Amino acid sequence: MPDLLIELFSEEIPARMQARARDDLKKRVTDGLVEAGLTYAGAHALSTPRRLVLAVEGLTGESKAVREERKGPAVGAPEKAVEGFLRATGLTLDQLEVRDDKKGQAWFAVIEKPGRKASGIVAEVLEGAIRTFPWPKSMRWGAGSLRWVRPLHSILCILSDEHGAEVVPLDVDGLKAGATTRGHRFLAPNTFSVTSFEDYAAKLKRAFVMLDPAERAEHIWHDATNAAFAAGLEVVEDKGLLTEVAGLVEWPVVLMGRIGEDFLGLPPEVLQTSMKEHQKFFSCRNPKTGRIEGFITVANTETADHGATILKGNQKVLSARLSDAKFFWENDLRTVAQVGMKGMAAGLEHVTFHNKLGSQMDRVKRIAALAREIAPLVGAKPDLAEEAAEICKADLQSAMVGEFPELQGIMGVYYARAAGHDDGVPEACKAHYQPMGPSDEVPTEPVSVAVALADKIDTLCGFWAVPDEPTGSKDPFALRRAALGIIRLILGNELRIRLATGRENVSSDTIGPGELSPFEFAYLSHLDLDQPNRLRATYWETRDFQKLIGRASTDPYNKYCKQTLRGFEKGNRVHDLLAFFHDRLKVHLRDEGIRHDVIDACLAMPGNDDLTLLVKRAEALSAFLKTDDGENLIQGFKRANNILTQAEEKDGVEYSYGADPKFAEDEAERTLFAALDKAEAEIAPAMEAEDFAAAMSGMAKLRAPIDAFFEAVQVNTDNAVVRRNRLNLLSRIRTICLSVADLTKLEG
């Protein structure tokens, strides 16, 4: 049983691609070997920045011979058919056999595939893997046409057993496989040959290459924590950075340095971001002060001066970077001290958000007005929500965020505090961007929630107003993420907001204050941008949208608003927007294990723009369907509904009224009447209280009577009176069941 060792030696492989490349190499090669009839005991893939390695243990030495028989056309079949069969089998006519078949005589082919040596199979499989390797980005080099992530320099490929090692005969565009490799680029650049994986790993170690990425990461973490500990500090854990750094070095040498005294006053996020993004340094915290006071850098080499020159150079680069950061920090603090957050934000006027949606400042104003509207619905003070919204994007104009975009929001919190804001306002600078993704935290502080909702609703309604909504896989403005953010904010805080429906009476002459839904409000404030200056100016002067639209019906502004909203409704834009939400909600709930047809059944009910209500209903229905009663009741309902629908179609009438127990002939029928009375009495108040679980358990009690009814009674009897009565009885089942959710939407 030989062992196989493969090393693909190239110029530096990007750190972020190494993990997947290891998996791909292992999978493609081992799959290929197995497909060709070999088996193996185990395989593991390793990598360094310059090499991708696969070791396969206990490979079978050769594949088994395979014999295959295929039946061809009948003897005497047209020549074309026989030719085709010969082509398919790769045989000649004299190699075929004639055998007796049920219908006469037929040609038979016997194809014998002899067993193959492992080396030939490995060569074929590896060449295939190299030529079709799924790098996220690959390139050509020199005059060749082979593709690899960076120029591929050598291939080591040997099969070794107790008798020694054998080089696999492989030539990929002139790169011949061999048994040699080389060590560290600077510390051991000479080539050497190897005879097995153990020999390879041991010689590499002597040549300053630590082959296993996990070992490098462990080594880095061990030395880093030790170095930090010796200096009275602790390393700030960062798994992503550790993996990346381990993918940048073959011979990790940890060096620790101190951050200059001048920079210790910078916010920890600034120090960490600058060090990580620009230099891939780990941060070291002083556990006593909580400040970031040191850094760890990982070099790829040992030097005679024990890294002194390297550390000095890194320290110098860091100082230059942090001098910039400090300059930005002090400048920004001076700005907010002089002109406040609003002053800092002033430049947003000149930053285009979207060519049809105005500047960032226009957007901030809209968000502020909307946050005011939403505030009471989430338990925040309108003044605070408005204040927070007005300053939440100010830090986009700060020098620091200009340099480090990833610090947006975080700097806002510092600067807002420095400018004297309080009461949950500074925190909203960061939290209003949240949740950033499906796993990010959902804000719960009311001011933050109000601004976070306003920000996302404004974005969505804006792109619907323009319109520039996402199509297919294209979503350049991350509107799906915004919708999911709104959904999570609402569900996470159990908010009761009718997103789309504000007014009960759409056609009334005047829109009164408080009669706009968040969608309508946001939509109106966008379309305002296209309107005559006078209207626009009035709006932005007073900034009180509600007051404006609440004015007399003769007011041109009110008229305009009404027209717009009618357009919004007529063009089905509100509907589309809500449907977009519902799609997002389905994805979200599917991840939580709720079936899409269950959601559809709930979406068909009124109030479906109240997401908390919608989800409560869906959760209750989902739980109900998992019970035995639930599942059977649905079948009973469907049966009732089918019979009823067919009868209604046939008779051209609706059976929905006047079922009377006095026409009941059977005991089961009378029991059902009683059960329906009882269920109605139970379900109606439960629905009123939005207690869907109770409503459904009331419904569950109908299961037995309904089953018994269908068992005992035939609905479509010859007696017309009895039949009509029974159909009307079925209608009661339908009505009761549909009051909970549209069960017709359920599958199965």
Place this chain on the structure above:
Amino acid sequence: MTPTAPRSFQEIILRLQSYWAGKGCAILQPYDMEVGAGTFHPATTLRSLGARPWAAAYVQPSRRPTDGRYGENPNRLQHYYQYQVLIKPSPPDLQELYLGSLAAIGIDAALHDIRFVEDDWESPTLGAWGLGWEVWCDGMEVSQFTYFQQVGGHDCHPVSGELTYGLERLAMYVLGVDHVMEMPFNDPAAPIPLSYGDIFRQTEEEYSRWNFDQADTDMLLKHFEDAEAECERILAAAPEDKAGRRIVMAHPAYDQCIKASHLFNLLDARGVISVTERQAYIGRVRALAKKCADAFVTTEAGGAAA
């Protein structure tokens, strides 16, 4: 062999020149037009196209109007120098050749930590991209190393290897200088020692003011449109001249493309281009670059069969 340390900015340039000359590169002179980077030199952009082998190295003064800081910032300049090497096809030992050039300017690999960190290069204005790294020396980016895959919308066959050194930054590190203006330009022991600031502080100020406040944007815009029109006109001309000779004017057209690109940079520095317009302008320059590349590959230097 431990190389001696260079003493001035110009010595670093001279050492790079003789190193790459020694490795067989033609040492070219800077292109005589305003460009944003050494890549714009036709010796890189156009010569990376087609099948004919090529090896050139040169210094290219480069202008990035938005980076001007009135000469105050320790390492930001609106006018600076790049050292550029382009070899086609990329030789298998290009990394070693490159490391040799660092040794030549006094960076000893036995004492420093030299690393190749992923950094893919893309030039939206040139319709070009390649894969490679930024090279770090002790945590500082000292060069850009790229294998060109596509230029002007054409696949590069064979592939060129491109090296770009940011000369000021590299020299500051080698010479141990903290502010670019304090860097010795010639030998500090020369009878008349000159610092980088002696030569460029005033011009940085003057150009910063002009770039940011004074440049006439209407005029720049007009010039942009003129350059664009001229580029297209040149390329639309019949390939045969009046004497019946086939002369495709790829280079004169490309000059206009370079001009348009620089004018766009100036307009950008003046802050008159919005985010959305930006993309449109870049697209217009790219369209020119592509047409120039299309024209170049039909010429002899572009590898077309004579």
